[in-house]
Amino acid sequence: MKYDYLVIGAGISGISSALLLARFGFKVALLEQAPRPAPLIEGFVRxxxxxxxxxxxxxxxxxxGVLDLNLRLLGVADDLExxxxxxxxxxxxxxxxxxxxxxxxxGYEALGNTLRGRFPSHRQALSEYFERLKLVTQGLPYYNYHPPGESVSMGLASLHGQSLSEVLDELAISGELRTLLQVHCLLHGSLPSEIPFAIHAGVVDGYYGxxxxxxGGGRALAAALVTALKRCGVDLFCRHRVEEIEVTAAGAIAAIRCTNGIRMQASACLATLHPQALLKLLPASVFRPVYRRRLAALAxxxxxxxxxxxxxxxxxxxxxxxxxxxxxxxxxxxxxxxxxxxxxxxxxxxxxxxxxxxxxxxxxxxxxxxxxxxxxxxxxxxxxxxxxxxxxxxxxxxxxxxxxxxxxxxxxxxxxxxxxxxxxxxxxxxxxxxxxxxxxxxMVGQFNPSAKTRLAGLYLAGQATAAPGLLGAITSALMAVGAIVGHDRVEALRGDML
Ligand SMILES: Cc1cc2nc3c(=O)[nH]c(=O)nc-3n(C[C@H](O)[C@H](O)[C@H](O)COP(=O)(O)OP(=O)(O)OC[C@H]3O[C@@H](n4cnc5c(N)ncnc54)[C@H](O)[C@@H]3O)c2cc1C
The missing domain is CATH 3.90.660 (Polyamine Oxidase; Chain A, domain 2)
Incomplete structure (x- = not known):
């Protein structure tokens, strides 16, 4: 079987990417090293x-809500309660x-009321904080949904703007209130002084809503995603650990090789694994030394x-x-x-x-x-x-x-x-x-890899490229598929969900 795209890694990012590529008419194979797809989110019974x-x-x-619409877009919403x-x-x-x-x-309203009641001297600062949160999410790529025809601008610059700490400093928010507004840093794993406010906003805005x-938990989510893969005709290969992406002398993708001996021809590949793991799959000459060093040094x-x-x-x-x-x-x-x-x-x-x-x-x-x-x-x-x-x-x-x-x-x-x-x-x-x-x-000042790479036909998705979490992983897939087919086409597809 000849595939248009080989997607490496069947976590949320890989499954979402495969589903979206299939929606755009590509024949897709999804390769996962684990015995079962979505190993990270599948819970267990003991x-x-x-x-x-x-x-x-x-x-x-x-x-x-953004995730509700994303799940509809992926065709899994009806299979989840x-x-x-x-x-x-x-x-x-x-x-x-x-x-x-x-x-x-x-809910935003209840949270706002509770916080204002508890911290009356910070009423104004709280209103500004929530306003800024909403404003900055408007510029996030693939965050808000826009009706078909509406022009969409992606505020990538905001991703490297102020940190959460800087915004809280500016609003003179300190003490217990500051602790509470910082607590959800656990959901993305960066400190308040590190996380770009825009990415923090993209994570907490949803939870505040x-x-x-x-x-059925993560297990039900994984099952719904796999059912959708079947419906879309994506071929899923578990126990396929990719160990090499073969590249021709002319600098084009030729095939991928797995540790089980399987070799699959391909001219295009979408990798969702950790960027440092990706480096090990490619000949060193594919990326410039400065890019390799950048990926190797990512915190x-x-x-x-x-x-x-x-x-x-x-x-x-x-x-x-x-x-x-x-x-x-x-x-x-x-x-x-x-x-x-x-x-x-x-x-x-x-x-x-x-x-x-x-x-x-x-x-x-x-x-x-x-x-x-x-x-x-x-x-x-x-x-x-x-x-x-x-x-x-x-x-x-x-x-x-x-x-x-x-x-x-x-x-x-x-x-x-x-x-x-x-x-x-x-x-x-x-x-x-x-x-x-x-x-x-x-992190502010850290440039994580983006979807498009120097190697023609190689695209990246995954929590490193957009943000962690279910939402971040799906967003990374939208960004990668947008880079492949054109962001306007992906936005049009999203617009149809409204
Ligand atoms: C403890 C914990 C709790 C969390 N809680 C939440 C939560 O409550 N809500 C939330 O939204 N998010 C939560 N997250 C975050 C969320 O699970 C992740 O951000 C998301 O699942 C990442 O998806 P991904 O597809 O980008 O990465 P991954 O799930 O890591 O997918 C990458 C896949 O690639 C495969 N792979 C790697 N190398 C190869 C190879 N060489 N060949 C083939 N396959 C390969 C891996 O096996 C893996 O399946 C939590 C994460 C953790 C660890």
């Missing part, structure tokens, strides 16, 4: 408890030492330790997340802090689990997922030594369990560790160079 892994909740899923998180407290922020406790209610998940988002726990009481917190912050003045991404003091994010993924997926399990129990920033895993280095890896994981699990039992005593004595994952696990699952949460960081 002892009848469902756990989400790389997808817990999303913003912008409300009717007509949305479930809203807690209306009054979808994210609860706690800083024990300072006594800070705040819950984010669903609504926080939801899908019945990485934090690593993570993840502890999956069960408790008979977990359902009490259905549809809620907790962010237990480190002491005032300590960075949320400081992984030198002991586990008992580090940022601790808790997700109660019961909403995802209830209902199961594919009708196989109708009533899985609600699990507790804990995520803490952690050192990177670096193969060959000793951040995680293999000799005592299992012991280390057990110790991590126990320490985190004890901390949760203290913080949320309602979870009771039945709280048990089911599984522990580390940066080493993430390195294996998303093939990020160092087992980070979201691969390459997005």
């Amino acid at each position: 002892n009848n408890v469902y756990f989400d892994a790389g997808f817990h909740y999303a913003g912008g899923l409300e009717e007509g 949305k479930v809203p998180f807690d209306a009054l407290a979808y994210d609860t922020i706690v800083q024990s030492q300072s006594g800070l406790s705040f819950s984010f209610p669903q 609504s926080a939801q998940t899908f019945k 990485e988002s934090p690593g993570a330790e993840m502890v999956f726990l069960s408790s008979p009481q977990a359902r009490k917190f259905l549809g809620r997340n907790f962010f237990f912050l480190p002491e005032k003045g300590k960075s949320s991404f400081d992984f030198e802090l002991p586990l008992s003091e580090r940022l601790l994010y808790l997700n109660f993924s019961g909403l995802g689990g209830l209902g199961g997926s594919g009708g196989s399990a109708s009533d899985w129990d609600c699990g507790v997922t804990a995520i803490l920033p952690a050192p990177y895993y670096e193969s060959g280095k000793t951040v995680v030594s293999s000799a005592n890896y299992a012991d280390e994981k057990r110790r991590t699990g126990e320490l985190v369990r004890e901390r949760i039992a203290l913080l949320l005593p309602e979870l009771g004595p039945g709280l048990e560790v089911e599984r522990v994952a580390t940066s080493k696990t993430l390195e294996r699952i998303n093939a990020s160079a160092r087992g980070s949460l979201y691969g390459v960081k997005h």
Whole structure:
């Protein structure tokens, strides 16, 4: 079979890219190294408890929200049942030492009212903050939907404008309010002083609008995406780890070769894997040394330790997340802090689990997922030594369990560790160079790769190019396919969704 495009990596970016290319009439093959597609977002079931892994909740899923429309565009919306998180407290922020406790209610209006009530002296600054947020998202590529015929300008310049910290400084927002407006940095993995305000806005705007998940969680999302691939005639090849993109002497793509011995001819390729992993697939001469050095030097988002726990009481917190912050003045991404003091994010993924997926399990129990920033895993280095890896994981699990039992005593004595994952696990699952949460960081002054490359026929998508998260990954696919077929054609297709 001769394909027009070979897409490397069947995560959200790769699947979305493949679906969009198929929509434009291309014959597409999608190659994934893992045994199953979308390995990062597919949750798992352990002892009848469902756990989400790389997808817990999303913003912008409300009717007509950006993600709602994106999922319609990809043809998966009808196969997914949305479930809203807690209306009054979808994210609860706690800083024990300072006594800070705040819950984010669903929707812009409720959030605005709650924040203005709590911080009356910052009323004006808050209005300006929300205005700036809305304004900057208007210029983000493939963020807002525009009716057919309306002219669209993509404000790429804003992506390298001010950082979140600079905007908060300008608005003289400090203290607890500042802490609350910065807390969602965990969702993209860059510090407030690093993240371009525009990218931060593109992440939090959706969540401020609504926080939801899908019945069946990340597993249901993965299943819906795979069904759509079948409908669109995309051929999916799992257990196909690409080890080389062959390039002719004239500088054109000739074929890709996989570690299982399969070689597929191709003249065009869309790669969604980590940019540093991409470098290993190509002859060194393909890119200029300066570009190679730029990709090799891209800063990485934090690593993570993840502890999956069960408790008979977990359902009490259905549809809620907790962010237990480190002491005032300590960075949320400081992984030198002991586990008992580090940022601790808790997700109660019961909403995802209830209902199961594919009708196989109708009533899985609600699990507790804990995520803490952690050192990177670096193969060959000793951040995680293999000799005592299992012991280390057990110790991590126990320490985190004890901390949760203290913080949320309602979870009771039945709280048990089911599984522990580390940066080493993430390195294996998303093939990020160092087992980070979201691969390459997005930072003011750091130029992440864009969709078009110097090698004719090679395009890039993936969380490194646009932003992390379900929305960032789909946006990266839109940007890559826009670079291939023309942004006006992709915008026209989006316009039809309205
Ligand atoms: C712990 C955690 C929690 C998260 N929670 C949320 C959340 O609640 N909401 C949200 O929106 N986002 C969340 N995210 C982020 C989100 O999961 C990611 O941003 C998104 O899934 C990235 O998709 P991607 O396709 O760009 O990358 P990936 O999913 O990493 O896809 C790349 C794919 O390429 C494959 N691959 C790599 N190398 C090769 C090769 N040589 N040959 C073939 N295949 C290859 C990989 O196996 C992988 O499947 C979370 C992430 C993590 C880690």
